[in-house]
Structures are given as structure tokens and as C-alpha cells.
Amino acid sequence: MPHTTTPASHQQGGLISVLGAKDLGCYARRVNVIKGRGPRSERVRSERVIAVVGAGASGILTTTQLITQAAALSRDYKLRIQLFDHTGELATGPAYGTPHECHILNMRAATMSMYADRPDHFLNWLDSRIPQGNRPASGDAYIPRVQYGAYLREQLHTAVEDAHRHDIEVEFVTARVTDCLPGAGKALVQCGDVVYSCDAAVLCSGDLPGKGLPQLAGSPAYLPSAWQYDDIAGIPSTASVAVIGSSLTAVDVIVLLDALGHQGDIHCFSRLRSLPKVQEAAPTPWKSQYVTEERIEELTGGGARQATLTEVAGLFRQEIELATGAPLDWDAALRSARRPVAETLPEDIRNAAEGRNRWYAALDATGHLAPHLWNRMDDAAKEVFLAKHASLWAMYRHSMPLPNAEKLWRLVRAGQLHAHTGLRAAVAHGGRHTLTCVEDGREREFGADYVVNATGASPDITELDDPLIGNLRQAGRLRPHRHGGVDVDFGTGRLIGLDGTASTPVYFVGPLTRGVHFYTNSVETLRTNSTATARSVLRGLG
Structure with missing residues (x-):
């Protein structure tokens, strides 16, 4: 039978560096990697515990937000954050775990800050870490993803340093989480035969491959x-x-x-x-005129009704035509999807290099609104879009560098x-x-x-070979979303069970909320969702 344990700063496995003491020596002293532990006899009365499961980009963003927001609160309790990952590493998921320099970010460096209020933060970090001759010439550069992984790790290191000064303790637990159980208003994080009792848990599973072929x-x-x-x-x-x-x-x-x-x-x-398609080389920022939050709210009566696909497509048509100064030729766009690559690729490269694909800047400017717009669309519109138009949308919206x-x-x-x-x-x-x-x-x-x-992560969670997702689904504590991934509350990320309720303090941040938030792989969306979830978790602690 699994035994339940409360958090402890002591452990049988000793203190182990996440990246090696030569890389993050101070971090290794502050963040414990726990191989196994015995039960603690008594829990500190004024302590609250949050578990974050997964130490990829989603987990790091969530942990950083929890620390930042908790540090700004007036709390009457000590906070402990436990970051679980079975690999014993940070930021080693599919996106930023690649060791190959040829794998570059699919977005320009200027758009990749971890902090919404400091948009130049990543660029400044690059300037301070990369030798003069190797620095990107501008924010329009595409940086190797391995460097972004280092950025994520260093930001977590900095956040942990700050946590120590605000009575927040962070532990890194090297263990595979296999289930998350309900227990008297708490979340019980199960790792094999050990169960950790937490006041809330945030599941940050990244992209998980499906059964494929x-x-x-x-x-x-x-x-x-x-x-x-x-x-x-x-x-x-x-x-x-x-x-x-x-x-x-x-x-x-x-x-x-x-x-x-x-x-x-x-x-x-x-x-x-x-x-x-190919991204514009150095796009001039575009300010949306039609696909805006104000227009969306006007269209839907502030959420009183949901938008149809025709209405949403109309907004995008107006936006693209304004940006390009020409009528949108849907037939040409459809034909382009099947034209020989030997014809389309050189044409796309020329247009990108010469700044003649202004449609990309117009689409890119709407990225932050994608989850909100998706939330305002009716289910019929979403189903038709996913079945008939999502592939073409991705071809243009998620263009290559x-x-x-x-x-x-x-x-x-x-x-x-x-x-x-x-x-x-x-x-x-x-x-x-x-x-x-x-x-x-x-x-x-x-x-x-x-x-x-190379079809990527499966939107169907029944195909995923992941014990945590599988156990939650089989027990009815997780509900598959009809449009893919897991079902969560839109504003907080709180996990919704098969009965349609969010009765356990368990949350989800990451690509698997795609059915609710639509495009969830971008740092921009993960940043927004981790911020909202951290706020909700901390509010729930009292």
C-alpha cells in the first residue's frame, strides 16, 4: 500500500545538483533532488504546500510565477513548492531539450521573454551571456533552442534565490508522478508507493507523443x-x-x-x-484593427452569445486585407497547400526576404488573443474549423523561420x-x-x-502512453475535452473531472489544454496561463 508523507527538507538521497555544481552550484544547494524519503512525524502548522508536476517550460513558468506572486503577498504561512520531474533535469522536454544547435526557435528572439512586463528580458539576457561576436544582430534573430533552455533554467534559479528571501522553500523531487488523488480537500501526489500530501497541485505535462502509426x-x-x-x-x-x-x-x-x-x-x-509558409524576415509590427478584444466582445455581446466561424473568418479577412492592401484570395491559398514545394518554397522565400508577406505580421499580431477568441466561438464553429481548416491555418499561422x-x-x-x-x-x-x-x-x-x-503530440489523450494522464482519466478525475487534450476551467486552469466539476485542487498548464485554449505551445500563451493559474492557486490557499 502506498504510504503518505508530508514534505520534509531532509531526505535519504542527499543533495544532488540538477545541472551539476559547476553550472548552478547555489541552485543545487537550495533545490533538493529527492530520491526517496521517510515520513515526517509532524507537519509545520502554518505551512502550505504546492506541487508542480513537470519541469519543462510549463513547469518552470508556473513555478516562477508561484514564487513571484507569493513573494508579493502578505502571508501568514510558510510556502513550500515541490517541483517533480522523473528525469532529474530542467527544461529537457521536446521543445528545449534538444542538444542540436540547428534546432532554432520558431519565433524571433524579441517575442520570447518569460515576463509580460519585461518584453526585452530575453534579449538582454542574450546580450549578457553571449560573446560580442556571436550575439544576434537584432531581436529578429532566431536563437538555438538549447540557449532558450538555459534561459529558462537560469530564470528558475533566480526565482529560487528570491524565494529563499521570502520564506518560500523550493524542492526538486526526482520521481515519476503516476497519479494525483483527492484527499480531504487536498491533492495527493502519488509517486510509485509514496504519496505526497499537498494543498494544491499543478500538472505541467508537456507535449506527449501518441500511438502514431x-x-x-x-x-x-x-x-x-x-x-x-x-x-x-x-x-x-x-x-x-x-x-x-x-x-x-x-x-x-x-x-x-x-x-x-x-x-x-x-x-x-x-x-x-x-x-x-515562411515568416517575414524582419516584420514591421502590426497593430490589429479588426481582430481585437474590443471587436470580439462587441461581436459576442460581451460573451452573451458565441461567434460563428463565418463571423470569425470575416474579422481575419478584414485584418489581412488591410495589412496586405489587397483582396484575400481564398482559392489561391487553398491551391498553395498542394502545389509542388519546388514552386512554392522559392516564391515564399522571396516574399519573406522582401517583406511582401504582410499577412504573417497580421496573423502574428493576433496570437495573444487566440485563446480568448477560441473561448468565444461556438462548438459547431470549432468542430468545422478543426475538421476542415486547421491544417491550412497552421500552414500560414505557424510559418517556418x-x-x-x-x-x-x-x-x-x-x-x-x-x-x-x-x-x-x-x-x-x-x-x-x-x-x-x-x-x-x-x-x-x-x-x-x-x-x-513527425506529426507531433496527439490531441487525443486516450492515445497517450502516460501513467499520470491514464490513471486520472480512468478514475474520472480528468475529462477529455471534445476538441482535444484535457478539460480545464478557461480562466484558472483548474482540472475538470468526468462529472463536470472541479472538486479537487488540481490544475493543468501546458500544451494539453489545447481544446480549451486552442494554441498552447507558444511561450506567450504558457506565460498567460501560468500567471492565471498561479494566481488562482495562491488565492485558494487563503
Whole structure:
């Protein structure tokens, strides 16, 4: 039977550095990595405990917000924050755990600050950490993601330093959380046979790969996740590789293969559309005139009714036409999704380099409103959008950085990279893989030595091979959202159970709230959600 323990500053595993004492020596002294502990006999009467599960970007942002907001409160209790992660590392998830410099941020450095009130914070950090000759020329640069991971870790280190001065203790617990149980108004965080009693828990699971392509699961040359960096590096340089998916995740795979000196053919397959469009090189900031919070509230009567897809599309049409100074050609946009990449990519690169794709600046300016707008749309609108338009939207809205586009174009020119739409089937037989597409009305088959699934995280949580999500779902303490991910309260992130209530003090921050908040992978959205959740958690502590 699992035994329940209350937090303790002592532990049997001793004090272990998260990143090595040479990197964060002071941090290692302040943040405990707990391998195992015995029960504490008596809990400090005036103590409150918050568990944060997951030490990726979502967990770091949430922990930092909890510290910052708690430090500003007048509290009559001591606060302890326990940050759980089974890896014993920080910021090593799919986004920022890559060791490869070729994996750059998909957003410009100027947009990546952890702090809404200090938009230049990341740029200033770069200036203080990178030697003069290697610093980005401007905020329009795309920085290697490994550097952003270091930024996240250092900001947590700084927050922990501040926590110590405000009677807030932070522990880093190296353990896999397998369940989160209700208990007399508390959250019981279960790690194997040990249960930690907490006043509130914030689950910060990042992107989790789904089952992918089960028909290929038995093939030793099938990689079910694009985040298997070591396995991708182990692909023979002359092998032919099929990349399933055409999103920014697929671009990451192709760029990595290129950086590793891959010489074999690379075929990129998707069902509906080709590779992402290309971001404007140095966009002039755009101030939205139509897709604004005021217009959304006016359209919906302040939330009295919900917007239809036609109404929302109308706002975006007006915004894009104003930004580009030309009528929006929907038919051309649809055709572009299936045009050969050898035609579209050089055209997109030219437009980006010359600043002629102002539609991107217009779309980018609406990013902070995406969750709010999604919340104001009716369910029918959301279902039609996800079924018929989400792929095309992602192609334009989540465009690739110009440096990556130029790398892909070099591979296309060399005859090494090929992109195909109309994917119908993928099978493995006799050590080879066959992929079938329907292009221009004709069925075609392609062979590949290796297949990499780059479709990214699954929106269907029933497909996730994660014990925490699985146990919560099976017990009815977590409800799958009809539009993907987990169901939470929009404003607080509080987890909603199968009975439609949020009866346990358990919250969720991260990509898996996509059904509620729509696009949840951006730092901007994670920053907003972690701030709101931290506020709600602390308010609930009294």
C-alpha cells in the first residue's frame, strides 16, 4: 500500500545538483533532488504546500510565477513548492531539450521573454551571456533552442534565490508522478508507493507523443517520435527517410538530418497540405484593427452569445486585407497547400526576404488573443474549423523561420528533399516501408528505409502512453475535452473531472489544454496561463 508523507527538507538521497555544481552550484544547494524519503512525524502548522508536476517550460513558468506572486503577498504561512520531474533535469522536454544547435526557435528572439512586463528580458539576457561576436544582430534573430533552455533554467534559479528571501522553500523531487488523488480537500501526489500530501497541485505535462502509426510499430526502422534525437542521429547517412507530417516538427527533423550530413533522399508526407509558409524576415509590427478584444466582445455581446466561424473568418479577412492592401484570395491559398514545394518554397522565400508577406505580421499580431477568441466561438464553429481548416491555418499561422526555409530549399534544389500530399497508407514489409499517396488524381507508391513520425503530440489523450494522464482519466478525475487534450476551467486552469466539476485542487498548464485554449505551445500563451493559474492557486490557499 502506498504510504503518505508530508514534505520534509531532509531526505535519504542527499543533495544532488540538477545541472551539476559547476553550472548552478547555489541552485543545487537550495533545490533538493529527492530520491526517496521517510515520513515526517509532524507537519509545520502554518505551512502550505504546492506541487508542480513537470519541469519543462510549463513547469518552470508556473513555478516562477508561484514564487513571484507569493513573494508579493502578505502571508501568514510558510510556502513550500515541490517541483517533480522523473528525469532529474530542467527544461529537457521536446521543445528545449534538444542538444542540436540547428534546432532554432520558431519565433524571433524579441517575442520570447518569460515576463509580460519585461518584453526585452530575453534579449538582454542574450546580450549578457553571449560573446560580442556571436550575439544576434537584432531581436529578429532566431536563437538555438538549447540557449532558450538555459534561459529558462537560469530564470528558475533566480526565482529560487528570491524565494529563499521570502520564506518560500523550493524542492526538486526526482520521481515519476503516476497519479494525483483527492484527499480531504487536498491533492495527493502519488509517486510509485509514496504519496505526497499537498494543498494544491499543478500538472505541467508537456507535449506527449501518441500511438502514431501502430501498423509500423513492429519495424525496427520506424521512429514513432520526432523527438528521438539520438535515434535520428543513428540513421545511416545514405538511407532513404520518410518523414510523416508537414508541420514545424517535420521541419525540425529535416533540418537535423541536414545538419548531420545526411545524403539519402528525404520524402515528407502529409494528408492535406505541404510544408509551412515562411515568416517575414524582419516584420514591421502590426497593430490589429479588426481582430481585437474590443471587436470580439462587441461581436459576442460581451460573451452573451458565441461567434460563428463565418463571423470569425470575416474579422481575419478584414485584418489581412488591410495589412496586405489587397483582396484575400481564398482559392489561391487553398491551391498553395498542394502545389509542388519546388514552386512554392522559392516564391515564399522571396516574399519573406522582401517583406511582401504582410499577412504573417497580421496573423502574428493576433496570437495573444487566440485563446480568448477560441473561448468565444461556438462548438459547431470549432468542430468545422478543426475538421476542415486547421491544417491550412497552421500552414500560414505557424510559418517556418527564413533560415530553415533556406536550408530546405537547398535540399530541394539538390533533388534530395521531396514533399507529397494526399498520404493514404504506410506499411512495413520485409525491412522496407511503402507509403501510398494520391497526387493529381493518381495513386503513387514510395519506398523508404526509415520512417520518422513527425506529426507531433496527439490531441487525443486516450492515445497517450502516460501513467499520470491514464490513471486520472480512468478514475474520472480528468475529462477529455471534445476538441482535444484535457478539460480545464478557461480562466484558472483548474482540472475538470468526468462529472463536470472541479472538486479537487488540481490544475493543468501546458500544451494539453489545447481544446480549451486552442494554441498552447507558444511561450506567450504558457506565460498567460501560468500567471492565471498561479494566481488562482495562491488565492485558494487563503
